[in-house]
Amino acid sequence: MKTFFVAPTRNRVGLSTVALGLTRALERQGLRAGFLKPIAQTHGEQLSASVHFARNLSGSTRTPDPISLAHAEQQLSVGEGDELMEGVIALAHGMGELDVLVVEGLALNERNSYATRLNADLARNLEAEVVLVSDLRGVSPASLADELEIAAQNYRRSDGSGLAGYVLNFAPEKFDFGGLLAGLRQHSRILAGGELPLLGVITENPELNAVRTADIARYLNAEVMNAGEMDTRRIRRFVVTARGVPGMAEQNLFAPGALILTPGDREDVVMAASLAHLSGVPLAGLLLTSGVAPVPSIQQLCRAALTSSLPVLRVPTNSFETTTQLVEMSNKVPQDDLERMEKALDFTADRLDTAQLVGRLSVSAGQERRLPPSAFRFELIQKAQAAGKRIVLPEGDEPRTVNAAIRCVEKGIARPVLLADPARVRQVAESQGLSIPEGLEIVDPASIRGDYVAPMVELRRSKGLTPEQALAQLEDTVVLGTMMLAQGEVDGLVSGAVHTTANTVRPALQLIKTAPGSSLVSSVFFMLMPEQVLVYGDAAINPNPNAEELAQIAIQSADSAAAFGITPRVAMISYSTGTSGSGEDVEKVKAATELVRQRRPDLTVDGPLQYDAASVPSVGRSKAPDSPVAGQATVFIFPDLNTGNTTYKAVQRSAGVVAVGPMLQGLNKPVNDLSRGALVDDIVYTVALTAIQATQVDQIGKVGQDGKQPDASAQKAAAGTADAQ
Numbered sequence: 001m002k003t004f005f006v007a008p009t010r011n012r013v014g015l016s017t018v019a020l021g022l023t024r025a026l027e028r029q030g031l032r033a034g035f036l037k038p039i040a041q042t043h044g045e046q047l048s049a050s051v052h053f054a055r056n057l058s059g060s061t062r063t064p065d066p067i068s069l070a071h072a073e074q075q076l077s078v079g080e081g082d083e084l085m086e087g088v089i090a091l092a093h094g095m096g097e098l099d100v101l102v103v104e105g106l107a108l109n110e111r112n113s114y115a116t117r118l119n120a121d122l123a124r125n126l127e128a129e130v131v132l133v134s135d136l137r138g139v140s141p142a143s144l145a146d147e148l149e150i151a152a153q154n155y156r157r158s159d160g161s162g163l164a165g166y167v168l169n170f171a172p173e174k175f176d177f178g179g180l181l182a183g184l185r186q187h188s189r190i191l192a193g194g195e196l197p198l199l200g201v202i203t204e205n206p207e208l209n210a211v212r213t214a215d216i217a218r219y220l221n222a223e224v225m226n227a228g229e230m231d232t233r234r235i236r237r238f239v240v241t242a243r244g245v246p247g248m249a250e251q252n253l254f255a256p257g258a259l260i261l262t263p264g265d266r267e268d269v270v271m272a273a274s275l276a277h278l279s280g281v282p283l284a285g286l287l288l289t290s291g292v293a294p295v296p297s298i299q300q301l302c303r304a305a306l307t308s309s310l311p312v313l314r315v316p317t318n319s320f321e322t323t324t325q326l327v328e329m330s331n332k333v334p335q336d337d338l339e340r341m342e343k344a345l346d347f348t349a350d351r352l353d354t355a356q357l358v359g360r361l362s363v364s365a366g367q368e369r370r371l372p373p374s375a376f377r378f379e380l381i382q383k384a385q386a387a388g389k390r391i392v393l394p395e396g397d398e399p400r401t402v403n404a405a406i407r408c409v410e411k412g413i414a415r416p417v418l419l420a421d422p423a424r425v426r427q428v429a430e431s432q433g434l435s436i437p438e439g440l441e442i443v444d445p446a447s448i449r450g451d452y453v454a455p456m457v458e459l460r461r462s463k464g465l466t467p468e469q470a471l472a473q474l475e476d477t478v479v480l481g482t483m484m485l486a487q488g489e490v491d492g493l494v495s496g497a498v499h500t501t502a503n504t505v506r507p508a509l510q511l512i513k514t515a516p517g518s519s520l521v522s523s524v525f526f527m528l529m530p531e532q533v534l535v536y537g538d539a540a541i542n543p544n545p546n547a548e549e550l551a552q553i554a555i556q557s558a559d560s561a562a563a564f565g566i567t568p569r570v571a572m573i574s575y576s577t578g579t580s581g582s583g584e585d586v587e588k589v590k591a592a593t594e595l596v597r598q599r600r601p602d603l604t605v606d607g608p609l610q611y612d613a614a615s616v617p618s619v620g621r622s623k624a625p626d627s628p629v630a631g632q633a634t635v636f637i638f639p640d641l642n643t644g645n646t647t648y649k650a651v652q653r654s655a656g657v658v659a660v661g662p663m664l665q666g667l668n669k670p671v672n673d674l675s676r677g678a679l680v681d682d683i684v685y686t687v688a689l690t691a692i693q694a695t696q697v698d699q700i701g702k703v704g705q706d707g708k709q710p711d712a713s714a715q716k717a718a719a720g721t722a723d724a725q
Contacts, residue, residue, distance in 0.1 A: 001098050002361045004164055005128035007105040007119045009151040013133045014169045016050040017341075018202070019104035021348025022131065022167075023054070028349065028378040029358055030565075031099040038088040038122060040066040041107060050104055052335045057342055064091050076114065085125040092126060100361060103128060120154045129164035129360065130155040131199060136171045141183025144168075149188050152196055163190075164357060165199040173203050200352040208344045209331050210234040213259065213285040213311045219329055220322065222313040225293070228285070230311035234340075235259045235284040238326060240319055245272040256433030259284040261319050264292030271298065274305030280431040285311035289319045373528035373658065377685070379565055380660075384413045384688035387695045389491035391687050392484050394477035396420030396442065398497045402428045404683035409439045413684065414691045417441045417490060419477045449474045452483040459486065459511055482507040485669050492690035496674030497683065501540060505664070508671040515668050515697075520545075522553040523662035523673070524560050525648050526689075530657075535561045535568075535635040539644035540662035540673065547588045551595035554637045556665040558603050561635050563696050570596065571614035571633035572607025573643070577623045589639055604628050611636070611647070660685045663693070670694050 006019040019035070026033040035054040047065065054063045067087055075084040092101060103126060105119035106112060123130050132151050134144060148166055156162050185192040213230035216222070224230070236257030241248065245268045248254065254276040260283065262269040273286050286306075293299070293314060299306060306312055315322055333341045391408075395401045396418030402425055405416040418425055422442040429436050436442075449471070456470040473479050478499055484490045495504045505521060514521060524537040537557035538545070545553060550572070558568035574589040576582070586608055593607040606629035613623040613630050620631025638644030652659045660682070664672050670693035672686050 001101055003092070003101045003103060003126050003128035004131050004357065005103045005105060005119070005123040005126060005155075006131045006133060007123065007151070007155065008108050009132055009134040009147050011108045011110075013107075013135045014202075015107045015133055016053075016104060017344050017348055018131075018133045018167055018169060019102055020050060020053055020057070020341075021202075021345050022352055022354070023102040024345050025349035025352045025354045026100050026102065026357070027373075029354055031358070031361070032097065034095045034098045034101045035063050036092055036095065036101060036103045037063070037066045038091055038103060039072045039106060039118075040069045043069050047335075049333070049335050053333075053338070053341050053345075056338055057345060062095050064094060067091070072118075076118070081121065085121065088122060089125060100357075101126075101128075116151075116154055123155055123162070124157070129162055131164050131357075132166040132196070133169060134166065135169040136175070136180075136201075141180055142187045145184045145187035145191060148184075148196065149190060152190055160195075163196050164360065165197040167199050167352065168201045171201050171203045173205075177201065197356055199354075199356065200348075202348055202351045205347055206236075208340065208347060210236055210257070210340070211329075212337060212340075213313070215334055215337070216259065216285075216287070216326070216329075217311075217313050218334075220313070220315050220325060222287070222315045224311075225288070225314055226306055226308075226310065226312040228309045228311040230285060230313075233257075233282065233284045233311060238323070240323055241266055241269045245269060248272065254281060254283065256282045257284050259287055261287045261289055261322060263290045263319065264288040264294050264314065265290075267294055267298045270294050271302055274302035274310070277305045277308070277310045282431075282433045283310060285313060287322070288312070288314040289317060289322050291316040373530070373533055376526065376528065376533040376565070380685060380688045380692070381411065381413060383695075384691040385411070387691045388412075388415065389691040389694045390415045390417060390489075391492045391494060391690050391694075392417045392419065392481040392490040393687075394419045394481035394493065394495045395497050395499065396477070397424045397428055399428050399432060400678065400680050400683055401497050403432060403434060403680045404687065405440055406434055406437060407680070407684050408687050409437045411684075413688050415439065415441065416687065417443055417484075419443055419445050419481055421446075445477050445480055449480060452480065452487070455487055456483055456511070476503075476507075478503055479507045479511075482511050482671070485671065486511045491694035492670040492672070494672050494674065494683065494686050494690050496672075497676060497678055500676075501673050504671065504673045505541065508664075508667055512668050512671060514666050518552065518556070518666035520549055520552060521664055521666045522556055523664050524557050525659045525661035526564070526663070527648065527651060528658040528660065529655075532634070533564075533566055534633075535566060536644060536648050536659075537635070537637055537665075538641065539638065539648040541641070541664070543641045545640065547591035547595060550588065550592035550637065550639065551599065552666070554592065554596045554605065554635075555600055555603070557635050557637060558600070558605075560663065560665055564692070566634050568603060568635045569629045569633050570603060570605040570607075570635045570637060571609045571629050572596075572605065573611055573614065573636055573638050574608030575610065576608050577610045577613045577630075578608070580623075585639055592637075606630065607637075609633070660689065663689050669697060 006022060008015045023033050023035045037048045037051050040048050051063050051066060072084055105122060106115040108115050132148060134147060152163055190196045213233045213235060217224055217230060234257060239253045239258045239260050241262040254272060260273045273283060277283055391414045393401050393405055393416055397420035405418055408414045408416050421444055425442050426436055452474055453467050453470045457465050457467055478495050481493050485493050520542060522538040522542055523540040524535050525539055527534045527536055535557055538553045542549060554570050558570050561568040572589045572593045574586050576586045589608040593605060596603060596605045606627045609630060612619045614633040614636060617631035624630035638647060648659055651657050662673055670690045672690050674683060674686055
């Protein structure tokens with residue numbers, strides 16, 4: 001295990017965010033990365049913030065509690081520094097098998113003058129290489145070079161080793177990067193010689209400082225007159241009323257994310273804010289100063305706004321005093337604001353160059369990669385961006401879908417096509433405080449519906465479809481989008497936010513048809529477990545597959561896993577392991593396992609296996625000691641829809657696991673279904689999956705080896721499946 005120690009060069013350099021962001025960046029490289037905060041930062045701290053975020057966001061569930069600062073100081077004060085180090089080493093060793101461990105040192109402050117020396121001792125005793133963190137606020141290249149030189153001397157070992165590199169935080173959004181590097185190298189020998197390489201420059205991002213209205217209420221100890229959505233609304237700007245309402249409106253001060261500060265007796269401002277809220281502008285809230293509330297008549301007039309989702313707070317201080325307090329508010333992320341820290345970690349990880357660090361790792365070349373969730377998500381987006389596919393979204397005016405499409409355009413994940421009235425889409429976007437980006441394509445279904453009547457009649461000629469019937473069916477935007485896919489005008493389709501699984505799958509079976517070698521359509525979920533991504537199939541489509549169909553599902557799922565970077569070890573799940581049980585259901589799984597072995601001898605497959613025997617190494621060794629899959633399965637094939645759907649939802653909800661999917665398999669072209677409870681992120685990831693499938697459609701389509709043509713009964717079963725989400 002390689003260890004990197006993240007240490008500050010001075011106070012307030014954003015140490016925790018960089019350390020956690022580095023952990024995430026290394027996880028994206030497919031490494032088993034752990035995070036350790038060995039000594040708590042402050043006295044009386046219940047749980048260090050960085051440990052809390054590591055456990056909840058980075059998948060580092062094994063991160064131990066740090067040694068309390070009081071205990072560490074007591075040991076240092078009586079000369080028990082070695083005992084303290086032994087305790088730290090015990091924490092690190094207790095984290096299990098890892099490829100790399102990121103250790104966060106103590107941040108420097110006014111009272112811990114010992115912190116730099118203690119950090120150096122920690123790095124040395126952990127045999128760690130040090131990543132120095134500094135920032136660019138109010139510092140010249142010459143002084144920054146001196147700062148890095150001095151810090152490097154504290155951590156460099158006697159043989160010259162011990163330095164991994166440095167990170168610069170809080171860089172202005174626009175600055176002379178080349179000039180900075182030239183200045184640093186001019187004033188620093190170790191920087192000029194490459195002994196201390198630059199690992200990343202993290203720019204300032206105002207979006208990451210957007211606190212929630214609830215944070216303001218807590219900080220000001222404000223009276224909450226109406227909570228509304230104060231736990232989720234974020235403040236992008238503070239608006240202190242100094243002008244009349246016409247002037248404020250002219251400057252567009254009643255904008256999404258604005259917190260309006262006004263004395264409660266400014267009835268004009270209260271009414272204007274209420275009107276803006278009722279017009280769909282998602283204000284961050286209304287903060288009434290000077291301890292004044294609007295008179296009852298105004299409160300009654302604005303009741304619809306003041307008692308709805310709009311947060312309304314009141315403080316006794318006047319507007320000037322309140323503003324002064326807000327200016328002095330710390331930017332530290334509260335422990336309950338996981339969303340904001342998640343964005344900060346992604347932003348930081350995106351700007352760190354881990355290639356130099358990965359090169360230092362002594363990971364054996366033959367070691368199998370365990371793909372962690374962060375790496376899966378990162379690679380998913382990267383591959384989708386490289387694919388550049390055009391994906392149609394038939395539910396084009398559904399709010400989550402609009403939001404997801406905008407994100408896909410902004411991140412370059414795909415070229416989404418929304419099927420909806422353009423005016424309606426813009427209205428939906430504006431109601432969420434979003435702007436339609438230039439690259440987002442919106443197509444009015446009414447303007448193109450007639451173009452697909454003749455092609456659809458031709459595709460369904462054997463079924464006797466008439467032009468009138470085709471036109472009627474094309475009123476359904478899912479059918480229309482499927483025809484666009486069938487004609488090759490788009491590369492994939494994503495639907496299901498408001499439609500059932502059957503509504504999404506049936507047109508695909510009728511118009512797209514199954515791929516060569518496949519006689520059915522199945523699905524997989526990518527289960528983002530804390531340490532790695534697993535594949536579950538089929539949990540959404542086929543109610544009761546026979547042995548033949550179950551074998552096809554297994555082969556399709558294994559190929560899908562491999563296509564997304566997961567080494568497939570296929571477990572055919574049953575209530576029995578090996579020969580310990582019998583019955584019709586067990587025999588079906590046995591037969592399916594043998595079919596997979598015959599058709600795909602290259603796959604590692606075993607069954608029947610109980611879930612615990614497939615997933616838990618100790619149980620696998622006990623119940624199936626000779627199995628190549630037991631205890632280390634990555635692809636779980638369930639015997640029927642009842643088992644698969646129940647298991648995936650139980651794991652998802654009980655363990656708080658993200659389930660990406662379902663991703664459909666076996667079609668000629670990629671069509672994917674959404675859960676009707678899908679979040680915006682779920683839709684984004686499904687679009688990314690679809691884009692990647694579009695580049696692999698030939699490979700994925702040829703997963704069956706039996707050469708059978710699409711089976712009518714299988715198609716009927718899949719098309720008639722109830723919404724299993």
